[in-house]
Amino acid sequence: MFLSQIGRRKSDRGRENLCPAVSIKTSEIACSRVMAECVRARSVSGSPDGPYRAGQCVNSLVHEEFEGVDTLDKLFRYAVDRFTQLPCVGSRDVLSCENETQPDGKVFKKLILGQYKWKSYEAVDHEVSSLGRGLYALGQRSRSSIAIFCETREEWMITAQACFRFNYPLVTLYATLGEDAVTFGLNQCGATHLITSKELLETKLKVVLPDVVGLKHVIYAGSGGVSIQDYPKSLSIHSLQEVMELGNKPENLNGQFDAPSPSDLAVVMYTSGSTGHPKGVMMHHSNLIAGMAGQCQRIPGLGPEDTYVGYLPLAHVLELTAEMSCLSHGCRIGYSSPHTLSDQSSKIKRGCKGDCTVLKPTLIAAVPEIMDRIYKNVMSKVAEMSTLQRMLFNMAYKYKVQQLEHGADTPICNTLVFKRVSLLLGGCVRLMLSGGAPLSPDTHRFIKVCFCPVGIGYGLTETCGAATISEFSDYTTGRVGAPLICSEIKLRDWPEGGYTCQDTPHPRGEILIGGPNVAMGYYSSEAEGESGEFWVDEAGQRWFCTGDVGEMHPDGCLQIVDRKKDLVKLQAGEYVSLAKVEAALKNCPLIDNICVYANSNQNYIISFVVPNQKQLTELANRNGIKGEWEEICNHATLEQEVLKVIKEVATMNKLQRFEVPMKVRLSSQVWTPETGLVTDAFKLKRKELQMHYRHDIERMYGA
Structure with a gap:
């Protein structure tokens, strides 16, 4: 079909x-x-x-692909002219929030969400101009960087389009970056204005902001007020709606700004990276236009009849270019999150509908x-x-x-x-x-x-x-x-x-x-x-x-x-590709995630495994092992049982003897971007994993 x-x-x-x-x-x-x-x-x-x-x-x-369009601002204006009254972006309101106690005693927050509410291309275009003028009234100027540290939501895209229109280079930071990485990025880029969400402002940023130099204005998306007493007195804090209203005041309707050119800086995208500090990649308007032209040419039938679900981090180039490519062709974007994507997602109350069920992307x-x-x-x-x-x-x-x-x-x-x-x-x-x-x-x-x-x-x-x-x-x-x-x-x-x-x-x-x-x-x-x-x-x-x-x-x-960076030479001279071994073993039903580690002074490799809870619990029951999840993961017998399965899967995938992990550490902790052990794209952060499991590495190598 x-x-x-x-x-x-x-x-x-x-x-x-x-x-x-x-x-x-x-x-x-x-x-x-x-x-x-x-x-x-x-x-x-x-x-x-x-x-x-x-x-x-x-x-x-x-x-x-985009004839006559050479900046991101022109690209969105082109879409607004063609798809004026069509739905552009949409979100679901949170109707209520309940705490649900799990069988193990843990309490999870569950949401009941409404239907999607849509804004037309014309309405979004109006908000883009209002926000851009409001930021100008707060002292933001063309070719001066502005930072965004926010979860994926419609306000993120509206902010980005405002920056592209008014030629404010947009500095993007993953919402799940650690506090040190956020501080580093904000200080390095030198932005005076920061866009965020109410949730991040009241949690992670509350710790970070005292260490950020040069920041003057923080603008947050979300309903409700913020207590300004909790933040440095040098900062002015505004809601996104307040800034839009400021931009619509008569005295701010004709502010002077420089329209972007193809060679102007559009985005500085900080990648979370797998090692060291995050790196800010400088993208000009022409770079992103070229990338999206190539991407759109390869997607068949892209057009106004399509609905795209936006839930990956917009601070990731995959999501940013995918969403802007969809907007350029008149698609509508319904915003979601990994926690509400499906009926079975962690924040959806049992019996309620997840975002995909409602949106039908x-x-x-x-x-x-x-x-x-x-x-x-x-x-x-x-x-x-x-x-x-x-x-x-x-x-x-x-x-x-x-x-x-x-x-x-x-x-x-x-x-x-x-x-x-x-x-x-x-x-x-x-x-x-x-x-x-x-x-x-x-x-x-x-x-x-x-x-x-x-x-x-x-x-x-x-x-x-x-x-x-x-x-x-x-x-x-x-x-x-x-x-x-x-x-x-x-x-x-x-x-x-x-x-x-x-x-x-x-x-x-x-x-x-x-x-x-x-x-x-x-x-x-x-x-x-x-x-x-x-x-x-x-x-x-x-x-x-x-x-x-x-x-x-x-x-x-x-x-x-x-x-190249995943290639490690063992003591006996064999080269082991860590990524190759991980890819071969990851489809084992017992394994939800795996990191392979090799020390060049040793002649064998070891592994850290996030086991599938259901599969490992069944294996524990078959071996007569009882206890809490952490106790099960720390059980020596189960480590050996998992190793047997790993060796079977390795044989099926024709791995060499030296490519098969000889020891394993089972982790009761799931690796998520919030733990700092994987990136927002769920790539392994090898240096952080090595530090996190350093005592286990010493144990498994007999130190």
Whole structure:
């Protein structure tokens, strides 16, 4: 059903610009028709190292998606002119809040939410201008940075659009950054104005603000007042509504400001990073326009009939560019959060409807961690079915996998079997986009079978979002697609890791991304060496060295195979790719999350595992082990039992002996951005994890 819809809606926009197809047969594509649809790029130099492109000229192709639009302000004005009265952004009011006591005695806050209330493009445009003028009246000036430290909500996007219109460079900070990181970012950027939420102002910022130098105004979103006695006297605190009202006063309607140009700084995006202080990536208007032009060209049928659910951090480039791309095509955005996304989410009261059930989105962007959770939750439900139900589900699943490989669909199975599963996300999702980290083949296949086609994106904050996105009609797994029209990709030999462009059957090497979407660098140049480097070639094109290792397939599609910084050399000389081992073991039902650690002075690797509570409890019961969750996780017998399972999964995935963890530590604590052990995209923070488990590392290595 979903595939047939995409076939009807798919636009041919931009296809005349693609390179001629490189028709090379590959065993990964089962059907020649599907393979032809997926042929997207080639090496324009004829060399195996590239550069690989999906068009003849990267820079000229970028402007065809948004013709005449060269700044983010013009992009939103363009949308307002076309979709004036259509719904633009919407949120749900909190009707009531209740405390719910769990069987273990813990108390969780549960919400009862109303329907979505929508603002039209015209109404949002009015608020954008009001806010921009109000900030100007408070002393904010063009080309002077303004910071935002706020959860994903409609006020975040309205603030961003106001900054783009009035040429206030927007400095973004993750709402889940630690206090030290927030203090560092605010002090480094030197902003005098800060946008936040009432919740963050009264919690995390109350501790941070006394240590921030130069800040004059704090503007918060949310209802109710704030007690100003709790904050430094040098600060003026205002509600967002008050600032908008200030902007609408007659004396402020004609303030002077400089309209942005393509070369003006639009965003300084602080990445949470996996090590050290956060880094501020500098993005010009032209960088983000280029990135979104490439992204939109790869999304079929994007238009006013689409509904997008916004719940990932807007301070993450994936969510920011996804939402702005949707707005540019007249989509409506319903705001949510990971805690209210589905009926089963942690803050939704039992029996009440989550955001997806009410919103019924057609488009969703997700990080692999969330997709993995959906996969494991559904499969745990399948395991609880009767033998007959489980057999029917598995038969339907295998049959649909076979049909998808041949470019067909299964309408009867969709209706009788998979429709119930798809209702977890509202039942109307036609496309999902995954980014931020590698998506496992099992989860990728599951989402395609039970929900809809999935596009896998690859990019970084430094490339202003995706540099590649796989075709939604590509039914292979493990690949991230071909370069977008804004990007080209080169491979650079990495002999130490054993990767060269002469490798067979496919060239491999470190991925270099070039194009107008490559950001201008880091806010503080000394940070540049931390995770990569920027450089400009003889033709004036900017490049970023990613530190990721890729393999280029004959049809110009990229596969991520390794990470330079995740490669550790053991005492005996073997190289271990930590990310490779983690990816192989993460789909084990016993494992919700895993971090592999290696010490170069040792000859074996160890692991830290966040176990699946249900699976581990059942394993404990089978071994006659009772106790609280923390006691179960600390039980030596269960560590050994989990190790046995890990070794079985490692064997199935054909890991080498030295790639199999020899010891394991079970963690009763779930790793979330709030714990500081993973980023907002749920990537592991290896340095923080190493410090957190340093005593266990010493124990497992016999120190």
